[in-house]
Amino acid sequence: MINEPDQSRLILDLLSEPEQSMTSYAHLRRDLRGIYTLWLRDVIRLWRDRVRLIGSFIQPILFLFVLGGGLKGRVLSQGSPSNYQVFIFPGIILMSILFTSSFAGMAVVWDREMGFLKEVLVAPISRTAVVIGKILGGASNSLIQGLFLLALAPFLKVFPSVGQILMMFGVMVIVSLSQTAMGIALSARMSSSQGFMVLMNFIVLPIYFLSGAMFPLTHLPIWLSVLSQMDPLTYGVDLMRGILLGTFYYSIYRDILIIMFFGILMLYISVRQFQRD
Amino acid sequence: MIQVNELKKEYIQKGQMITAVNSISFEVEKGEFFSLLGPNGAGKTTTISILSTILSPTSGNVLINKINVEEDPHKIRQHIGVIFQDPSLDDRLSAQENMDFHGRLYGMSPADRLRRSELLLKMVDLWDRKNSLVRTFSGGMKRRLEIARGLMHRPLLLILDEPTIGLDPKSRRDIWHYIHEARKEWGMTILLTTHYLEEADGADRVAIMNKGKIVAMDTPSKLKQSLGPGLVTLEIPPDKMDQVKNTLLTFYDVRHFSLETESTLKFPMPSSVSSPAVFLQSLPPVLTGFSVGTPTLDDVFISLTGDQQSINI
Ligand SMILES: Nc1ncnc2c1ncn2[C@@H]1O[C@H](COP(=O)(O)OP(=O)(O)O)[C@@H](O)[C@H]1O
Ligand SMILES: [Mg+2]
Numbered sequence: 001m002i003n004e005p006d007q008s009r010l011i012l013d014l015l016s017e018p019e020q021s022m023t024s025y026a027h028l029r030r031d032l033r034g035i036y037t038l039w040l041r042d043v044i045r046l047w048r049d050r051v052r053l054i055g056s057f058i059q060p061i062l063f064l065f066v067l068g069g070g071l072k073g074r075v076l077s078q079g080s081p082s083n084y085q086v087f088i089f090p091g092i093i094l095m096s097i098l099f100t101s102s103f104a105g106m107a108v109v110w111d112r113e114m115g116f117l118k119e120v121l122v123a124p125i126s127r128t129a130v131v132i133g134k135i136l137g138g139a140s141n142s143l144i145q146g147l148f149l150l151a152l153a154p155f156l157k158v159f160p161s162v163g164q165i166l167m168m169f170g171v172m173v174i175v176s177l178s179q180t181a182m183g184i185a186l187s188a189r190m191s192s193s194q195g196f197m198v199l200m201n202f203i204v205l206p207i208y209f210l211s212g213a214m215f216p217l218t219h220l221p222i223w224l225s226v227l228s229q230m231d232p233l234t235y236g237v238d239l240m241r242g243i244l245l246g247t248f249y250y251s252i253y254r255d256i257l258i259i260m261f262f263g264i265l266m267l268y269i270s271v272r273q274f275q276r277d
Numbered sequence: 278m279i280q281v282n283e284l285k286k287e288y289i290q291k292g293q294m295i296t297a298v299n300s301i302s303f304e305v306e307k308g309e310f311f312s313l314l315g316p317n318g319a320g321k322t323t324t325i326s327i328l329s330t331i332l333s334p335t336s337g338n339v340l341i342n343k344i345n346v347e348e349d350p351h352k353i354r355q356h357i358g359v360i361f362q363d364p365s366l367d368d369r370l371s372a373q374e375n376m377d378f379h380g381r382l383y384g385m386s387p388a389d390r391l392r393r394s395e396l397l398l399k400m401v402d403l404w405d406r407k408n409s410l411v412r413t414f415s416g417g418m419k420r421r422l423e424i425a426r427g428l429m430h431r432p433l434l435l436i437l438d439e440p441t442i443g444l445d446p447k448s449r450r451d452i453w454h455y456i457h458e459a460r461k462e463w464g465m466t467i468l469l470t471t472h473y474l475e476e477a478d479g480a481d482r483v484a485i486m487n488k489g490k491i492v493a494m495d496t497p498s499k500l501k502q503s504l505g506p507g508l509v510t511l512e513i514p515p516d517k518m519d520q521v522k523n524t525l526l527t528f529y530d531v532r533h534f535s536l537e538t539e540s541t542l543k544f545p546m547p548s549s550v551s552s553p554a555v556f557l558q559s560l561p562p563v564l565t566g567f568s569v570g571t572p573t574l575d576d577v578f579i580s581l582t583g584d585q586q587s588i589n590i
Contacts, residue, residue, distance in 0.1 A: 029384075030384050033381060033382075033384055034381075034382055036381075037378055037381040037382055040378075041370070041378060044374070045370070048369060111367075114365075114367070114368060115363050115365040115366070116365055116366065116367045117365075118331060118359075118361055118365045119365045119366075119367075119379070121330075121331055122329050122357065122359050123354060123379075123382035124352075124354035124382070124383060124384070125382060126351065276330070276331065276332055276333045277332065277333060
């Protein structure tokens with residue numbers, strides 16, 4: 001119950017902050033603050049859920065050391081890479097980024113199930129800010145995953161230079177952002193987490209397997225080659241493999257342009273999808 | 278404060294169109310406590326979702342503070358506090374963090390957030406649990422936290438969608454206490470939906486909603502007066518039922534009963550009756566019970582919608 005001193009404070013409190021008028025600059029500031037708030041929430045929740053964070057490192061480690069280790073040094077067929085473990089290393093980093101990024105969409109679906117999404121949607125920030133805030137939150141998570149895996153390079157006897165590390169970081173940033181934007185776009189109209197899981201399996205697994213993360217793009221059957229060219233992740237794999245192992249299949253500019261284009265397209269779709277109906 | 282004109286909302290679900298809100302209009306004055314009363318599915322939540330800028334109307338328009346919700350939702354959101362029907366807290370964050378994030382989203386300064394959340398968490402008796410994760414809270418505690426959070430940014434308009442649903446009587450009373458306190462302090466406008474009639478009774482004005490339409494709108498006392506001088510309840514031995522009904526029909530033209538079981542009849546006092554005593558004498562001397570009660574909003578609702586089922590479940 002309210003006691004006396006609090007009541008007088010409640011009155012004072014009202015008088016203390018006069019209403020400000022909103023200019024468009026103020027709108028922008030409010031949106032930036034909103035983006036920061038949503039990002040901060042994701043980071044806090046991620047930190048609070050450290051067990052899951054650590055658990056999520058296990059899958060890529062298994063792929064890298066068990067699958068990669070098992071196939072290492074075996075000549076599978078004509079044209080296979082000499083060191084398969086090192087060859088799939090960029091692919092494993094991207095797998096981790098792709099899965100984590102798509103998972104950001106799941107977080108939105110959970111927010112919707114929990115009801116918290118409504119709290120965000122009635123707040124005085126634009127839907128664009130909501131979408132960007134969620135993308136930055138999810139992409140930060142992906143980036144942590146990617147950096148952790150990159151730190152395992154010395155175990156594969158790969159020693160990237162500072163320049164290579166910086167370039168890898170840049171690639172991880174753009175791939176994380178564009179793949180998270182995809183995850184958010186997919187989540188915009190989904191109301192159940194089961195539904196989203198099914199959708200993920202239909203979209204995320206093909207994206208991963210078609211990207212050439214686990215096999216070289218040379219000597220592919222034509223249908224596989226065509227599908228892989230339509231896969232945005234293909235260009236992320238190519239970029240990382242180029243930076244780390246020195247062999248680009250496409251060109252660095254083409255790779256970067258396609259990833260950025262895909263990211264911006266997904267951002268646009270997400271913002272559109274999140275408008276009121 | 279609020280002007281709603283010919284507001285309509287249609288949902289398309291599985292190829293079928295549902296008209297959830299069917300051309301309703303109403304106005305709420307600044308500082309007024311206005312209540313939307315109606316059974317489940319009446320369209321209350323849909324109306325509120327449009328007012329709080331979550332949904333867009335199919336047609337019609339809504340002005341809040343003279344601003345059209347479709348044109349400038351930003352400006353309106355800053356001045357509205359919403360307490361949703363379903364929970365909307367982040368249960369992985371603590372009570373204090375939920376308050377703080379709300380303050381951040383509404384652009385409050387750190388000092389202001391700290392001061393306000395302390396003040397409001399104390400008001401709803403959650404200060405000693407401020408660092409507990411919300412998932413450990415009971416339903417009543419969550420509701421109280423949501424109310425504190427809704428008041429955090431000093432809204433001019435507080436919208437509450439069935440705020441006390443599913444709560445025990447003590448929590449319900451507490452919540453009413455907080456809302457009235459907050460209202461006394463700074464004359465907030467309140468828009469509340471409920472299907473508890475007692476709650477609507479405390480409002481300045483009530484709009485009764487049914488099947489997407491507003492079927493009556495007035496002060497609670499006027500709505501009750503519209504039913505006439507009172508509601509008669511007769512207790513009758515089942516075998517004498519027909520005899521009494523016949524008398525009522527021939528002498529007073531009473532055809533409809535707001536409640537009818539095999540041994541009771543309930544109906545508005547006929548207008549031709551001058552006093553209850555005279556009325557009683559004119560009935561066959563078979564009654565085992567007779568009473569005249571003042572009408573409740575429940576009776577108003579039943580007489581308006583012809584629904585035998587009380588909405589106060
Ligand atoms: N998202 C939705 N999609 C389809 N129909 C809906 C949706 N939300 C509500 N309805 C329907 O609209 C009507 C009004 O619902 P609602 O506004 O929730 O009523 P109330 O809050 O008064 O119980 C109901 O018939 C309900 O089934
Ligand atoms: Mg409702």
